[in-house]
Amino acid sequence: MKNSILIFVVSILSCFMVSCEKDYNDWEVEPGHDRLFKSLIFEVSKLQSTSVELKFTKSISATKYVFEFSKDSLEFKEIVKTVEFSAANLTPFADSNNLTKVEYREMFTGLDGTTKYSVRMKSIDESSGMESGYNQIYFETPPEQIFTNYFPTTNSIKLKWALTSNVTKVVLYSNEMQLIKEVTLNQEQITLGELSFDNLSIGTKYIAKIFNGANNRGTLNITTTGISNSAVYKVLQADNAASINTVLSNLVLGGATDITVEFEVGKTYAIGGEIMVPTGVNNIAFTGSTGSNGELPILTNARFNVATQMKDIIIQYLTTTSSGNFFIDLGGKTVNNIFIEGCNVSNINSVVRAGGVTVIKDIYVNNSWISNTGGWGMFNFGGTTTVGSLNVSNCTLTEISTRFGDIRIATKVNFKNITCVNITLSMGHLWLFDNNKPSQVSIQNLILGGPNGGAKINDTNGNYSNIPISYTGSYKTNDMIVDVRPFNGITVVPSNIYGLFVNPAIGDFHVKEGIGFAGTGVAGDKRWFN
Numbered sequence: 042m043k044n045s046i047l048i049f050v051v052s053i054l055s056c057f058m059v060s061c062e063k064d065y066n067d068w069e070v071e072p073g074h075d076r077l078f079k080s081l082i083f084e085v086s087k088l089q090s091t092s093v094e095l096k097f098t099k100s101i102s103a104t105k106y107v108f109e110f111s112k113d114s115l116e117f118k119e120i121v122k123t124v125e126f127s128a129a130n131l132t133p134f135a136d137s138n139n140l141t142k143v144e145y146r147e148m149f150t151g152l153d154g155t156t157k158y159s160v161r162m163k164s165i166d167e168s169s170g171m172e173s174g175y176n177q178i179y180f181e182t183p184p185e186q187i188f189t190n191y192f193p194t195t196n197s198i199k200l201k202w203a204l205t206s207n208v209t210k211v212v213l214y215s216n217e218m219q220l221i222k223e224v225t226l227n228q229e230q231i232t233l234g235e236l237s238f239d240n241l242s243i244g245t246k247y248i249a250k251i252f253n254g255a256n257n258r259g260t261l262n263i264t265t266t267g268i269s270n271s272a273v274y275k276v277l278q279a280d281n282a283a284s285i286n287t288v289l290s291n292l293v294l295g296g297a298t299d300i301t302v303e304f305e306v307g308k309t310y311a312i313g314g315e316i317m318v319p320t321g322v323n324n325i326a327f328t329g330s331t332g333s334n335g336e337l338p339i340l341t342n343a344r345f346n347v348a349t350q351m352k353d354i355i356i357q358y359l360t361t362t363s364s365g366n367f368f369i370d371l372g373g374k375t376v377n378n379i380f381i382e383g384c385n386v387s388n389i390n391s392v393v394r395a396g397g398v399t400v401i402k403d404i405y406v407n408n409s410w411i412s413n414t415g416g417w418g419m420f421n422f423g424g425t426t427t428v429g430s431l432n433v434s435n436c437t438l439t440e441i442s443t444r445f446g447d448i449r450i451a452t453k454v455n456f457k458n459i460t461c462v463n464i465t466l467s468m469g470h471l472w473l474f475d476n477n478k479p480s481q482v483s484i485q486n487l488i489l490g491g492p493n494g495g496a497k498i499n500d501t502n503g504n505y506s507n508i509p510i511s512y513t514g515s516y517k518t519n520d521m522i523v524d525v526r527p528f529n530g531i532t533v534v535p536s537n538i539y540g541l542f543v544n545p546a547i548g549d550f551h552v553k554e555g556i557g558f559a560g561t562g563v564a565g566d567k568r569w570f571n
Contacts, residue, residue: 083095083096083097083098083162083176083178084096084097084178085178085180086146087148088180088182088183089182089183090152090154090155090182090183090184090185090186091150091151091152091153091154091182091185092148092149092150092151092152093148093149093152093158093160093180093182094146094147094148094149095108095146095147095149095160095162095178096134096144096145096146097144097145097147097162098141098142098143098144098145099128099133099140099141099142099143099144099145100141100164100173101140101141102166103128103164103165103166103173104127104128104129104165104166104167104168105125105126105127105128105164105165105167106125106126106128106131106162106163106164106165107123107124107125107162107163107164107165108123108124108125108126108149108160108161108162109122109123109160109161109162110122110123110124110149110152110158110159110160111158111159111160112156112157112158112159113157113159114157114159114179115159115177115179116159117159117161117177122149122151122152124149126147131145131147132145133145134146152182153182153185153256154182154183154184154185154186154256154257154258155181155182155183155184155185155256155257156181156182156256157179157180157181158179158180158181158182159177159178159179160177160178160180161175161176161177161178162175162176162177163175163176184257184259184260185257185258185259186258186259186260186261187202187203187205187208187251187258187259188200188201188202188249188251188259188260188261189201189202189203189234189571190568190571191249191261191263192330192331192332192335193263193264193265193266193330193331193358194265194266194330195243195244195265195266195267195273195301195303195328195330196239196240196241196242196243196265197237197238197239197240197241197265198237198238198241198247198249198263198265199235199236199237199331199333200235200236200237200238200249200251200261200263201234201235202234202235202251202258202259203234203571204232204234205231205234206231207253207258208226208231208251208252208253208258209225209226209252209253209254210223210224210225210226210251210252211223211224211226211236211249211250211251211252212224212249212250212251212252213238213247213248213249214247214248214249214250215246215247215248216245216246216247216248218248221238221247222238224236241265242265242269243265243266243267243268243269243270243271243273243301244264244265244266244267244268244269244270244271244301244326245264245265245269246262246263246264247262247263247264247265248260248261248262248263249261249263266301266303266326266328266329266330266357266358267301267303267326267328268299268300268301268324268325268326268355270299271297271299271300271301271324271326272292272295272297272299272300272301273300273301273303274288274289274292274300274301274302274303275303275305276302276303276304276305276310278305278308278309278310280310280312281310281311281312281313281314282312282313282314282315282316282343282344283314285302285312285316286316286317286319289302289316289317289318289319289322289325290319293319293320293321293322297322298321298322298323298324299322299323299324299325300322300324300325300326301325301326301328302325302326302327302328303328303329304327304328304329304338304340304359305329305330305338306329306330306331306332306336306337306338307332307336307338308338308339309338309339309340309341310338310339310340310341310343311341311342312340312341312342312343312344313341313342314342314344315344315345315346315370316343316344316345316346317346317347317348318345318346318347318348318351318354319348320348320349320350322351323351323352324351324352324353324354324355325351325353325354325355326354326355326356326357327345327354327355327356327357327359328355328356328357328358328359329357329358329359329360330358331358331383337358337359337360337383337384337385338358338359338360339359339360339361340359340360340361340362341361341362341364342362342363342364342366343359343361343362343363344363344366344367344368344369344370345368345369345370346369346370346371346374347371347374347376348374349374349375350374350375350376351375351376351377352376352377352378353376353377353378353379353380354369354376354378354379354380355380355382356369356380356381356382356384357380357381357382357383357384358382358383358384359384359385360384360385360387361384361385361386361387362387362388362389363386363388363389363390364388365388365389365390365415366389366390367389367390367391367393367394367417367421368386368389368390368391368392368393369392369393369394370391370394371393371394371395371396371399371401372395372396372397372399373396373397373398373399374399374400375399375400375401376399376400376401376402377401377402377403378401378402378403378404378405379393379401379403379404379405380405380407381405381406381407381409382405382406382407382408382409383407383408383409384409384410385409385410385412386409386410386411386412387410387411387412387413388412388413389411389413389414389415390414390415390416390417391414391415391417391418391419391420391421392406392411392414392419392420393420393421393422394417394420394421394422395421395422395423395424395426395428396421396422396423396424396426397424397425397426398424398425398426399424399426399427400426400427401426401427401428401429402429403428403429403430403431403432404420404428404430404431404432405432405434406432406433406434406436407432407433407434407435407436408434408435408436408568409436409437410436410437410438410439411436411437411438411439411441412438412439412440412441413439413440413442413466414440414441414442414443415442415443416442416443417443417447418443418444418445418446418447418448418473419438419441419444419445419446420445420446420447420448421446421447421448422446422447422448422449422450422452423447423449423450424449424450426450427450428450428452429452429453430452430453430454430455431446431448431452431453431454431455432455432457433455433456433457433459434455434456434457434458434459435457435458435459435566435567435568436458436459436460436566437459437460437461437462437550437566437568437569438459438460438461438462439461439462439463439464439548440463440464440465440466441461441463441466441468442466442467442468443468443469444468444469444470444471444472444473444502445468445471445472446471446472446473447473448472448473448474448475448480449473449474449475449478450475450478450480451478451479451480452480452481453480453481453483454480454481454482454483455483455485456483456484456485456487457483457484457485457486458485458486458487458564458565458566458567459486459487459488459565459566460488460550460565460566460569461487461488461489461490462490462491462538462542462545462550463491463492463493463494463521464491464492464494464538464545464546465494466493466494467493467494467495467496467498468493468496468498469496469497469498469499469502469524470498470499470500470501470502470526471498471499471500471501472500472501472502472510473501473502473503474501474502474503474505474508476503476505476506476507476508477507479505479507479508480508481508482508482509482510484510484511484512484515485514485515486514486515486560486563486564486565487512487515487516487531487564487565488515488516488517488518488541488560488564488565489515489516489517489518489521489528489531490516490517490518490520490521490534490537490538490541491518491520491521491538491545492520492521492537493520493521493522497522497523497524498521498522498523498524499523499524499525499526499527500512500526500527500528500529501526504526509529510528510529511529511530512528512529512530512531513529513530513531514530514563514564515528515530515531515532515564516531516532516533516534516558516559516560516564517531517532517533517534518533518534518536518537518538518540518541519533519534519535519536519537520537520538532559532560534558534560536556540553540556541553541556541558550565550566550569551569552565552569
């Protein structure tokens with residue numbers, strides 16, 4: 042009798058631990074049926090926090106495939122999940138004229154995150170009763186993340202998570218993992234998928250975890266707005282730039298060095314000019330909060346500047362317009378760090394312009410929506426300015442005029458998880474550099490698209506031999522036409538923005554389900570993933 046052997050292969054396509062064992066148990070094959078079953082390939086093809094995709098090849102004459110899961114190390118003392126597939130109902134992932142090379146891929150859901158699993162499979166011919174021996178895999182699921190967002194104020198945080206009935210409690214810890222509060226979720230909180238923690242400290246980091254029993258279903262690093270141990274000024278709705286400047290000067294005269302300027306959600310403030318941070322301030326935060334529907338305080342015609350020097354300037358959770366002016370305009374000033382977080386910034390010339398002998402350590406723009414910029418570039422650095430790095434992440438950029446950056450100095454530029462769509466305005470290129478002062482440019486997970494006002498686009502304004510830029514892992518829709526300087530390594534999506542996004546005309550840049558976009562859940566602003 043000719044024996045047939047099961048072959049077992051494991052491939053690792055994600056960062057997880059996998060161990061495997063081969064099981065060479067022979068089929069019990071009756072005489073004359075030596076080709077009833079052929080070798081079988083069984084492997085992990087995709088692993089997520091609550092699901093695993095298994096790849097296996099066809100066994101000739103097998104009518105059923107059985108998969109058994111346990112939460113131990115290949116011991117299978119307690120089977121926690123059993124799944125059976127009828128061979129007649131399986132759809133090949135990759136077909137072949139050679140039946141032993143027909144490939145199936147099936148997704149198994151309902152697993153726990155951060156959990157060690159063993160899974161074994163066998164094939165059965167129900168007509169003859171013959172069964173194969175088991176092949177088995179050991180793997181660990183990555184951490185699960187069902188938190189979708191959080192909304193901070195200076196003294197509270199509202200957490201939101203994907204709606205599910207399989208949650209029991211939320212625990213809040215300090216940044217040093219000391220227990221702050223544990224909340225057993227009631228039915229209303231579970232139904233809404235949200236919970237608020239009040240009476241927290243201003244400008245303080247926390248860690249939130251959500252559980253189903255002992256199973257951790259998500260972990261989130263969160264921070265209340267403002268600056269810890271700072272003087273707080275709650276802006277009056279009648280305030281404008283001049284009155285706020287007076288308040289800041291008086292606070293400094295009173296000995297304040299760290300200041301939080303707090304705007305209230307649901308209100309509109311006619312700022313009408315430039316807020317100047319006076320000498321004597323070490324750190325300042327202009328902060329708002331987020332309403333239940335994501336609304337932010339609105340500041341009209343608001344601009345920011347520094348009188349001489351300071352450490353950190355923080356602008357967070359505000360909707361602002363600047364009447365075509367520069368949002369932050371520094372000339373000959375010194376600032377350690379600029380943080381822009383959770384803001385909607387529109388109708389500006391540049392987000393940050395720095396000229397002369399300005400010195401900035403680092404700039405961070407995160408979780409923000411920037412739109413309708415002017416002709417100076419979204420960021421503009423020139424003269425003898427020093428900027429350590431420019432970091433833009435998890436942002437949506439729309440109707441960006443001219444370019445991302447006009448950068449004539451040596452600095453590090455990092456753009457990560459950006460969704461950029463131009464429909465009516467046009468960019469001739471993304472970058473304008475001085476080739477004699479090369480910048481280090483890193484682009485990760487960019488989605489670039491739209492008709493771009495009918496204009497063709499280039500990567501750079503010129504040929505910069507000293508500044509290599511790679512767009513590998515980034516995507517461009519086919520309605521944005523490239524001119525003479527292409528985006529090195531970018532992947533062209535075979536559709537326009539209306540085929541890729543749910544409703545770009547109204548600013549909904551969620552990727553459409555079921556279109557087979559390789560960047561889904563990886564590229565673009567992460568806020569569009571959920």
